[in-house]
Amino acid sequence: MGGYARAFPNLRKHDPRYPTPEHLLSLIRVGNVDNVGEMTKVTPGSTLIKEALLDDNRRPLWLVTGGGTNTIAAALSQVAQQYQNTPQWERIRKHIIATTHVYIILNQDNTLGDYIKVAWPDLDVVLNRAQFWCFAYPWSFLTTPDVGNYLMAPFEALIAQGPMLATYPLASDGSFNSDGDAPMYFQLLPIGLRSEVNPTWGGWGGRFAMVTKNGWSDIPADLINPNDGFDFPPAKTPYVADSGSGSTTPAIQEAYPLARWIPAIQNDMLSRSQWQTADYAHANHPPIVFVPIEEQNIHAAPGQMVFLHGFAADPGCRNLTTLWWQYLEAGTYPNPVNIPNSNSLRTFVVMPKDATRGQTIHLILQATNDGAPPLTRYQRVVITCSGRDEGWNTGADNDDQPDSAGDQ
Numbered sequence: 001m002g003g004y005a006r007a008f009p010n011l012r013k014h015d016p017r018y019p020t021p022e023h024l025l026s027l028i029r030v031g032n033v034d035n036v037g038e039m040t041k042v043t044p045g046s047t048l049i050k051e052a053l054l055d056d057n058r059r060p061l062w063l064v065t066g067g068g069t070n071t072i073a074a075a076l077s078q079v080a081q082q083y084q085n086t087p088q089w090e091r092i093r094k095h096i097i098a099t100t101h102v103y104i105i106l107n108q109d110n111t112l113g114d115y116i117k118v119a120w121p122d123l124d125v126v127l128n129r130a131q132f133w134c135f136a137y138p139w140s141f142l143t144t145p146d147v148g149n150y151l152m153a154p155f156e157a158l159i160a161q162g163p164m165l166a167t168y169p170l171a172s173d174g175s176f177n178s179d180g181d182a183p184m185y186f187q188l189l190p191i192g193l194r195s196e197v198n199p200t201w202g203g204w205g206g207r208f209a210m211v212t213k214n215g216w217s218d219i220p221a222d223l224i225n226p227n228d229g230f231d232f233p234p235a236k237t238p239y240v241a242d243s244g245s246g247s248t249t250p251a252i253q254e255a256y257p258l259a260r261w262i263p264a265i266q267n268d269m270l271s272r273s274q275w276q277t278a279d280y281a282h283a284n285h286p287p288i289v290f291v292p293i294e295e296q297n298i299h300a301a302p303g304q305m306v307f308l309h310g311f312a313a314d315p316g317c318r319n320l321t322t323l324w325w326q327y328l329e330a331g332t333y334p335n336p337v338n339i340p341n342s343n344s345l346r347t348f349v350v351m352p353k354d355a356t357r358g359q360t361i362h363l364i365l366q367a368t369n370d371g372a373p374p375l376t377r378y379q380r381v382v383i384t385c386s387g388r389d390e391g392w393n394t395g396a397d398n399d400d401q402p403d404s405a406g407d408q
Helices: 002-014 021-026 044-054 070-083 089-099 111-119 131-135 145-151 153-159 220-224 250-259 262-275
Strands: 061-065 100-105 124-128 209-212 215-217 288-290 297-300 305-309 311-313 320-326 346-350 360-369 376-385
Touching: 002 021, 002 262, 044 061, 044 070, 061 070, 070 089, 070 111, 089 100, 111 124, 124 220, 131 250, 145 153, 145 262, 153 262, 209 220, 215 220, 288 360, 288 376, 297 305, 311 320
Parallel strands: 061 100, 100 124, 124 215, 297 376
Antiparallel strands: 209 215, 288 311, 305 346, 320 360, 360 376
16 A cells, blocks of 8 residues: 555546545455355454445445455345344345346355355346456466567566556566456446446456346356356356457457457556656546437337447547447347448448347447557447337437346
């Protein structure tokens, strides 16, 4: 925390939302760490989570973990023990189910399978079982050379500087070592991809298949039977994969839904490293990309034209390169669509005539500035085939905007 405290005054020049060191320290608690899977003790960590679960605030509560779910399970169990036989139980349980989402890296104890899935089967759970490895120790086996360059020693040397990051742990050759739990935070970054809305949509935290009504994983079998253990490289099939890596290696294909974003993620990391010491004018900051909320979720009939309206600006008045592209695997319509003038902020697509009711097309507006390093932000438009023929559809009503990971 000492390095962060020294960097904090300068970080605040770049973003006033950086929390004070004192506030961060006040949030740290020790959870259920006596043994793997221990979930019976009341600990400061389980109490903190329990209080968050019981908070009447309707905002989403994300519980993220890279070391096992036992402290989360302890908190859920303690809520149930206190309220299960009281008149408040139904209201409390409904509130927790409506607001709480769990994101798990690897799943390193049995409390997910033995308790959470049994006692809380309708709780939203995302299990990143394979894709996170591209940010962990074996990353060099899971990335293509163009992606892996952003984890090699020359790039890491640029990051590992300043009062906080000069001690950033690297491998013996100076390359990236491991930060395999980081995707659980990447999932929540407000970069415009909206993957927190629906884990099947894909984003910096990976892309996942829906396994149950409230469960998603990149390897469905590992969420169906979470106590089966894990292997590396993951051998179970089927697994979630994105096209575009250019590799036929299964491990690279498995990781690519997350690894595809590594260049943008690492550029973001480098810029924040620079924020430790540079003044605002001599550092890069991410562009702003905007699509009106009523045009982010659209219904269109087969053959209808859908107009796309985007806006992009850069806080440092840098030049921007913009691009509309189709995230094919995130949608359920299986074929590519034509995007005329895809580098223009305003364009259109036509809902294919062979699309069927309910099929979706995901279009990403991406803007990248020409700073050093270049930074990228996004906005996503989801077009759903309505199966109707009436009118031109250029927007959507707000009722189509999902409020949580379980809404679509």
